Amino acid sequence: MEQYIIKGGNPLVGEVEIGGAKNAALGILAAAIMTDDTVVIENLPDVQDIHALLGAIRGIGATVEAHGKTVQINGSSIGSVSVDYEYIKKIRASYYLLGALLGKYKRAEVPLPGGCNIGSRPIDLHLKGFKALGAKTRISHGSIIAEAECLRGNHIYLDTVSVGATINIMMAASMAEGRTVIENAAKEPHVVDVANFLNSMGANIKGAGTDIIRIRGVERLHATEYSIIPDQIEAGTFMFAAAVTKGDVIVKNVIPKHLEATTAKLVEIGCQVEEFDDAVRVVATKRLNNTNVKTLPYPGYPTDMQPQIGVALALANGTSLVTESIFENRFKYVDELMRMGADIRVEGNTAVIYGTEKFTGARVSAPDLRAGAALVIAGLAAEGITIVDDIVYIQRGYEHFEEKLRSLGAEIEKVSTEKEIQKFKLRVG
Numbered sequence: 113m114e115q116y117i118i119k120g121g122n123p124l125v126g127e128v129e130i131g132g133a134k135n136a137a138l139g140i141l142a143a144a145i146m147t148d149d150t151v152v153i154e155n156l157p158d159v160q161d162i163h164a165l166l167g168a169i170r171g172i173g174a175t176v177e178a179h180g181k182t183v184q185i186n187g188s189s190i191g192s193v194s195v196d197y198e199y200i201k202k203i204r205a206s207y208y209l210l211g212a213l214l215g216k217y218k219r220a221e222v223p224l225p226g227g228c229n230i231g232s233r234p235i236d237l238h239l240k241g242f243k244a245l246g247a248k249t250r251i252s253h254g255s256i257i258a259e260a261e262c263l264r265g266n267h268i269y270l271d272t273v274s275v276g277a278t279i280n281i282m283m284a285a286s287m288a289e290g291r292t293v294i295e296n297a298a299k300e301p302h303v304v305d306v307a308n309f310l311n312s313m314g315a316n317i318k319g320a321g322t323d324i325i326r327i328r329g330v331e332r333l334h335a336t337e338y339s340i341i342p343d344q345i346e347a348g349t350f351m352f353a354a355a356v357t358k359g360d361v362i363v364k365n366v367i368p369k370h371l372e373a374t375t376a377k378l379v380e381i382g383c384q385v386e387e388f389d390d391a392v393r394v395v396a397t398k399r400l401n402n403t404n405v406k407t408l409p410y411p412g413y414p415t416d417m418q419p420q421i422g423v424a425l426a427l428a429n430g431t432s433l434v435t436e437s438i439f440e441n442r443f444k445y446v447d448e449l450m451r452m453g454a455d456i457r458v459e460g461n462t463a464v465i466y467g468t469e470k471f472t473g474a475r476v477s478a479p480d481l482r483a484g485a486a487l488v489i490a491g492l493a494a495e496g497i498t499i500v501d502d503i504v505y506i507q508r509g510y511e512h513f514e515e516k517l518r519s520l521g522a523e524i525e526k527v528s529t530e531k532e533i534q535k536f537k538l539r540v541g
């Protein structure tokens with residue numbers, strides 16, 4: 113089992129290049145199979161979730177040729193609409209193959225999704241959407257089966273703002289007959305990116321990025337070349353890493369607009385944030401201030417950035433409140449952080465964080481993807497050595513994480529044996 117070993121205390125300084133957005137890429141890769149032409153997708157992040165989804169796409173018979181950050185997908189050779197559990201038990205976004213296959217072939221059979229255990233994650237709204245388009249859905253032997261004689265556009269109101277349901281319905285509706293309107297749609301940048309990608313394949317989607325999306329179904333989709341947007345969560349994670357280590361980092365290849373909620377909070381807690389066309393610079397020179405934050409759908413503060421700000425506030429001057437309003441199980445990093453000296457009480461969906469002056473390194477476990485990344489950030493700020501176990505979660509969504517951190521001056525290694533741990537300890541003294 114691989115672990116990260118970190119010697120904390122170095123301020124992060126320098127420039128870091130952000131990869132393509134995992135959560136946009138997952139939707140886009142699934143949508144790519146909806147045409148029989150060859151689709152070229154650029155700026156793909158090199159993370160485990162993407163490798164898993166590409167495996168699933170190959171598994172149903174599509175041709176996938178990956179060269180670095182670029183992949184070519186051809187869906188004309190798909191021979192099965194039934195996705196194998198092995199490929200996707202660990203990823204959430206496998207459910208996008210439901211919308212894509214249902215739209216194209218009017219039948220899909222996809223195992224119930226895995227992904228991070230951050231709370232109960234129903235998919236009732238996805239199924240409600242497919243049913244409204246005329247599909248019948250059922251669960252059989254752990255898989256969701258959705259099928260329709262023909263899909264017909266409809267008016268669909270989402271009771272809860274859901275990224276996954278919005279993207280899935282958008283995909284299926286792109287190849288339905290007639291018009292679909294999705295109300296109370298999610299507005300996240302990755303929803304817009306998937307819509308732009310589908311439009312570049314000939315779909316007719318309007319309003320993505322607002323809460324009403326209008327889709328006019330088309331008979332076929334065609335070839336395209338498309339570049340995925342930068343990952344706002346990876347970028348935000350490096351911004352907080354700069355903040356907690358009192359660093360000075362230029363985070364490159366970002367869309368600053370997508371980072372507004374994160375930037376606003378960093379400024380509130382005392383960092384300087386400078387915005388450029390496609391980069392942001394975060395400078396922190398003193399102890400951070402306390403603040404309150406509540407996670408909300410975009411353009412609110414993202415739930416995927418909640419553990420990272422939690423770590424920063426645990427080191428801030430004063431008491432902060434962090435309210436998690438999207439997923440009920442996203443405070444699992446708190447117990448681990450307390451082992452490093454944090455003082456936090458969780459009451460319902462709110463963490464009351466009493467800022468402490470320093471963390472001391474400890475052995476901790478990554479409970480999920482973003483919580484794992486947050487614990488790495490904590491380790492970078494801590495006195496002494498931190499070992500983070502279960503980094504497979506982190507590898508789901510951060511490409512070359514330790515290499516990027518090292519390029520900013522962090523002392524961090526990926527290790528898997530006691531000998532490697534001892535070697536690191538000897539080296540860092």
Ligand SMILES: CC(=O)N[C@H]1[C@@H](OP(=O)(O)OP(=O)(O)OC[C@H]2O[C@@H](n3ccc(=O)[nH]c3=O)[C@H](O)[C@@H]2O)O[C@H](CO)[C@@H](O)[C@@H]1O
Pocket residue numbers: 135136138204205232233234235236237238239272273274275276277298415416438439
């Ligand atoms: C692969 C991907 O893009 N994952 C992201 C996506 O997850 P995901 O798409 O799974 O999250 P949703 O936006 O769907 O979830 C938002 C809320 O809606 C609820 N809900 C969702 C669907 C449904 O059918 N019924 C229902 O009640 C969920 O329990 C949650 O409380 O958006 C989340 C919220 O920004 C992010 O944390 C995840 O990183």
Ligand SMILES: C=C(OP(=O)(O)O)C(=O)O
Pocket residue numbers: 135203204205226227228230416481482509
């Ligand atoms: C929770 C996340 O991913 P998933 O929805 O795939 O579990 C995430 O990207 O933070």
